[in-house]
Amino acid sequence: MQALKRRPVRTPSLIQMEAVECGAASLGILLRNYGRIEPLERLRIACNVTRDGANAAAILTAAESYGLVGAGKVMDIDDLSAIRHPVIIHWAFQHFMVLEGFQQTRHGVVVHVNDPANGHRAMSFDEFDGGFTGVVLDLVPGTDFVKGGKDISIVAAVKKRLRGSGSALALTLFATTLVAAPGVLGPIIQRWFVNSLGQEGLDSSIPVMLLLLCAGITAILIAIQREHLRRVEIFLGLKSATHFVRELMRRPVAFFQQRYAADLSRRIDANFRVSTSLTNNVVVTLASVTLILVYGIVLLAMDPLLALLVMLVSALNMIVLRKVLREQRDAASSMQARDAGLANSTMQTLSTIASVKGNGTEQLAFAKWSGHCAKAVSEGQRLGRGQSLITVLPGMLAGVNTVLVLVVGGLRVASGMSGAGLIVAFQALLASFTQPLVMLVNQASQLQITQADLARLEDVLNYEGEPDDGAETVEVLSGRMEFEKVCFSFDGETSFISDLSFVVEPGMSVALVGASGSGKSTVGRLAAGLLQPTSGRILLDGRPRGEHSKHSVCSAVSYVDQSVTLFEGTVKDNVTLWDDTVSERSVLRALEDAEVLAAVTQRAGGVNAFVATGGRNFSGGQRQRLELARALTNEPSLLILDEATSATDTVTERGIITNLRRRGCAMLVIAHRLSTVRDADLILVFEQGQLVEQGTHESLVDSGGTYSKLQYEMSTETRAAS
Secondary structure, X not given: OOOOOOOOOOOOOOOOOOHHHHHHHHHHHHHXXXXXXXXXXHHHHHOOOEOOEOOHHHXXXXXXXXXXXXXXXXXXXXXXXOOOOOEEEEEOOOEEEEEEEEEEEOOEEEEEEEEOOOEEEEEEHHHHHHHEEEEEEEEEEOOOOOOEOOOOOHHHHHHHHOOOOHHXXXXXXXXXXHOHHHHHHHHHHHHHXXXXXXXXXXXXXHHHHHHHHHHHHHHHHHHHHHHHHHHXXXXXXXXXXXXXXXXXXXXXXXXHHOOOHHHHHHHHHHHHHHHHHHHHHHHHHHHHHHHHHHHHHHHHHHOHHHHHXXXXXXXXXXXXXXXHHHHHHHHHHHHHHHHHHHHHHHHHHHHOHHHHHHOOOHHHHHHHHXXXXXXXXXXXXXXXXXXHHHHHHHHHHHHHHHHHHHHHXXXXXXXXXXXXXXXXXXXXXXXXXXXXXXXXXXXXXHHHHHHHHHXXXXXXXXXXXXXXXXXXXXXXXXXXEEEEEEEEOOOOOOOOEEEEEEEXXXXXXXXXXXXXXXXXXXXXXXHHOOOOOOEEEEEEOOEEHXXXXXXXXXXXXXXXXXOOOOOOEEHHHHHHOXXXXXXXXXXXXXXXXXXXXXXXXXXXXXXXXXXXXXXXXOOHHHHHHHHHHHHHOOOOOEEEEEOOOOOOOHHHHXXXXXXXXXXXXXXXXXXXXXXXXXXXXXEEEEEOXXXXXXXXXXXXXXXXXXXXXXXXXXXHHHHHHX
């Protein structure tokens, strides 16, 4: 084993936000190490991160696009230990991380890694040997490599978020800075009072009154500062959260498929934390620096030697703090990711509690949740250790400075170089000098969490949103849709759908059938615009979808799948999604065509009947039909149904299909139950992502192919069930 005797190079940190991002984040760490900063959201796209993560080949392709050269290798640890630069390794067959190198210590070989999930850490040789899979991505800058890029800037974030609040902040800062005046006058009055003790003719009530006046002025200024600061925090929090949610709504479906819903909800809340933190940081930092300068000058004027000693101790304190904060940065980012995982696990467990209890898997669900909880607590403790040290540092600084003032000041008083009032005044002023230093330390500690929050917010804001065409007029589309040699790949390499072509004419019913995993739902999501083709075109009325305004497409095409989303409110609110322009006549017609009007009118309030969260007070079939009614309120010309009637009986389903036919809208129906599609004008049969047959029900049954086999299997299952 060729272990290094020196500590390996320390690479920059980049903490992943989701479990699937480890490969992209590892590539980002290497790029930063060589001088190129790329945000994680771009790296995700470059590495083609999907719901299953990114593979080594995709990472290599992305690395080449950034100018890195190298290859994927299979290496043993002996060969790996000879490499003198950081490399990406595959760990435990499910994770990528950056190996910084090996180090020989008196306790054995220590392996240093930069883990996108946790940051820098050192592990024993045995631990590394147990997880290393042998796969290595050895990448170094090539001739086309270009340095550059900028990391998230706190200064830029402050400017962007505080825009429009300059006057309020200026007043707050002015009030904060004015606090220095009574803070300086107080110690001077104390020195005058102590040095004048015992002198005849001194009215002792004068300095006492002056000290009380200083205290009163200080209290008033602090009250003004706190009130204005509170107003700015509330205003900025609301403004930031509103902008964030507006931008979040513009992100494509792929963005939401790769992120936890609970995490995105936490990011909305993070806007308020960031606004509060940044507001305090700006005011406190500027005010603290001003106060430190003012008090420092006064201390130097009082006693240059004592002042220099105090400032030297303070400087040493800040150096130690800087090192601690560097370690805190990784811990804060990792803690945010772990907390997001815990929040998502909690939401998933509670939202599926009926299934959990029905299957008797409470212990398994609890074990999974406990795992996320343990990881979150562990990261919190890791962050807490650093914060504990940060908390101790100011007290230690104050103690050392007090001893210096008493010892050095006492010697100077004993030698007759200064009066006794010097120690009293200097000690009082020293407290005022130390307080803004402590505030800076606290703000620096909070800044680590703020930076982690900012990274998660910028991940959303920097992600390319859907274009806003700005069109106010809605073009009426006939409902004709054409797939023209459409291909689609989940991983960007292997095509799942290949050269798919078919046409849905206005008023036509086209059915997609096939076994589970055959690709029919993927085709439906492509038709709905929820997935984008890798190649080929999807045309609406003879033109690509992108050439129509978004409002025109949304008005013409409605999509319903088997998942149901109902919220607490009225039936009308759930069906119209709070759109007041939808008439009650349209609502009633939609409910009638969805075969759920009778169930609604039987309830108190009719269309204004109460709907519980998730539609718990409706049956499964009724919930599904309310979802269908929601799609019908737009009067679509093309309706895409993906198992949208799976929870209804065949009689009700037949009535729904008849109603939809009467509407005259084109239909793209995806169904597992073949009785649903037997009357379709055209049936497309899929197998492993490929279109293998097409025709009517009768012609496909007579052909004896895949559809005929599906029909036979379905009939056999039905007879067995009965």
